[in-house]
Amino acid sequence: MKKYRVYLGACDSYDADKITAVLEKALQEKILTKPISGKVVIKPNLVMAHAKVATEGYTRKEVVEGILRIVQKHGQDVEKIDIVEKSGLGITTAGQFRGAGYRPLKKKYGVKLRAMEERRRRIAVLEKGKIHRHISIAAEMAERDFLIFAPKLKTNVLTFAYSGALKLNIGTIDSKERLDNHNCHLPAKIVDILEAANPDLIVTDGIRFAFGGCQMTQPGADMGVIAVSNNAVAHDIVCAHLLGLDPDEIVHIREAASRDYGPSSIDEIEILGDFPIKKGRKICKKLDFGFIPVEKFPCKFKIHVGVPYCYGGCQGIFLDWLHMIKDKKPRLLKKFPKIDVIIGKVKKPIVAKKALLIGDCATASQVGAKKTVIIKGCPPSHKMIVWKMMTRFRLLAPMVRVSLIFDGFVLYPLKKIKGWFANLGYS
Ligand code: SF4
Numbered sequence: 001m002k003k004y005r006v007y008l009g010a011c012d013s014y015d016a017d018k019i020t021a022v023l024e025k026a027l028q029e030k031i032l033t034k035p036i037s038g039k040v041v042i043k044p045n046l047v048m049a050h051a052k053v054a055t056e057g058y059t060r061k062e063v064v065e066g067i068l069r070i071v072q073k074h075g076q077d078v079e080k081i082d083i084v085e086k087s088g089l090g091i092t093t094a095g096q097f098r099g100a101g102y103r104p105l106k107k108k109y110g111v112k113l114r115a116m117e118e119r120r121r122r123i124a125v126l127e128k129g130k131i132h133r134h135i136s137i138a139a140e141m142a143e144r145d146f147l148i149f150a151p152k153l154k155t156n157v158l159t160f161a162y163s164g165a166l167k168l169n170i171g172t173i174d175s176k177e178r179l180d181n182h183n184c185h186l187p188a189k190i191v192d193i194l195e196a197a198n199p200d201l202i203v204t205d206g207i208r209f210a211f212g213g214c215q216m217t218q219p220g221a222d223m224g225v226i227a228v229s230n231n232a233v234a235h236d237i238v239c240a241h242l243l244g245l246d247p248d249e250i251v252h253i254r255e256a257a258s259r260d261y262g263p264s265s266i267d268e269i270e271i272l273g274d275f276p277i278k279k280g281r282k283i284c285k286k287l288d289f290g291f292i293p294v295e296k297f298p299c300k301f302k303i304h305v306g307v308p309y310c311y312g313g314c315q316g317i318f319l320d321w322l323h324m325i326k327d328k329k330p331r332l333l334k335k336f337p338k339i340d341v342i343i344g345k346v347k348k349p350i351v352a353k354k355a356l357l358i359g360d361c362a363t364a365s366q367v368g369a370k371k372t373v374i375i376k377g378c379p380p381s382h383k384m385i386v387w388k389m390m391t392r393f394r395l396l397a398p399m400v401r402v403s404l405i406f407d408g409f410v411l412y413p414l415k416k417i418k419g420w421f422a423n424l425g426y427s
Pocket residue numbers: 182183184307308309310312313314315343344345358359360361362377378379
């Protein structure tokens with residue numbers, strides 16, 4: 001028996017009974033290497049869940065329900081179960097719990113939904129960290145005995161076309177720390193966090209998978225698989241193959257393997273279950289994952305890229321914004337004004353009517369323009385790009401909806417204040 005084991009179970013619908021049956025079979029294959037006990041934390045992917053604009057890129061509640069049933073049945077002396085998350089785009093995690101339909105799980109299974117931005121936190125010291133020496137994580141995450149990751153099977157243009165278990169950890173930290181070194185150092189940053197939050201069990205929702213486009217608004221397709229493992233690196237190597245990707249080209253997977261968090265090749269992994277990898281590859285064969293250099297994105301903008309080239313930073317985040325428009329408002333692409341977009345420090349001088357500088361490095365470029373808009377940050381946040389493109393160029397992303405503006409600009413700051421008081425000991 002090999003040390004690393006990944007179970008790929010066929011499951012054709014979001015039926016909690018079927019999902020539970022797949023998980024039962026996976027556990028019979030000795031996937032667990034330690035008992036589920038004590039304080040259990042489940043970390044799903046709820047980067048955004050919205051009935052109109054973000055319908056595919058998050059972990060479905062039926063998969064979490066299957067996990068809860070397994071915990072209840074196989075857990076030994078389970079004290080409590082917390083579902084802990086921090087959503088993306090500077091919107092409230094509570095709103096994503098609601099959007100994804102998680103709230104009924106509270107009563108049905110006695111679990112708590114913990115939105116990181118409004119909760120107590122702990123500082124985790126990272127002795128092996130290359131980027132971070134310490135990070136702030138949810139108290140429940142820090143005090144857990146057993147950690148279950150529930151990622152979504154999906155692609156992501158910021159991380160070499162692949163999301164997954166390792167990348168899920170970006171949602172373990174909060175806004176400022178999340179954007180700190182979210183640039184060419186993103187792969188090392190992702191692996192740093194593993195020291196504080198390394199899952200004991202991973203259950204991936206691949207019944208439908210999300211691909212191409214923006215990580216929030218991307219479309220989806222049927223895959224019919226649930227992946228179960230006890231090692232995040234082994235899990236990601238197998239799931240990358242499932243999508244037809246080469247894990248050696250996904251830098252954070254390579255980085256995690258080089259730091260001995262898991263295997264370095266699929267040959268070291270025992271693949272079990274009734275869903276063949278080749279079936280996944282066949283489904284993905286003709287799909288466009290949208291992982292292209294931002295300057296080659298077909299639109300009316302003239303995009304100039306300089307140095308550094310940050311897939312996980314300015315270049316990747318702006319590509320993600322362009323995909324967001326393409327995903328949900330493709331006709332708007334044709335109406336884009338002529339703008340020269342500068343990302344990174346560009347060597348040659350640029351003369352333009354309208355110039356848009358993305359990120360702090362771009363400000364070191366020589367630009368002569370009648371109208372210049374700068375979106376600062378290293379990198380700028382998605383929220384800031386959406387906001388500035390709306391207010392300065394009247395380009396309304398699909399996220400520009402009254403409910404989301406209220407959530408992001410009124411509720412979210414209030415939740416942060418609640419979290420601030422909680423950390424002062426007032427909750
Ligand atoms: S400002 Fe942008 S291009 Fe420059 S280092 Fe930061 S993320 Fe990279």
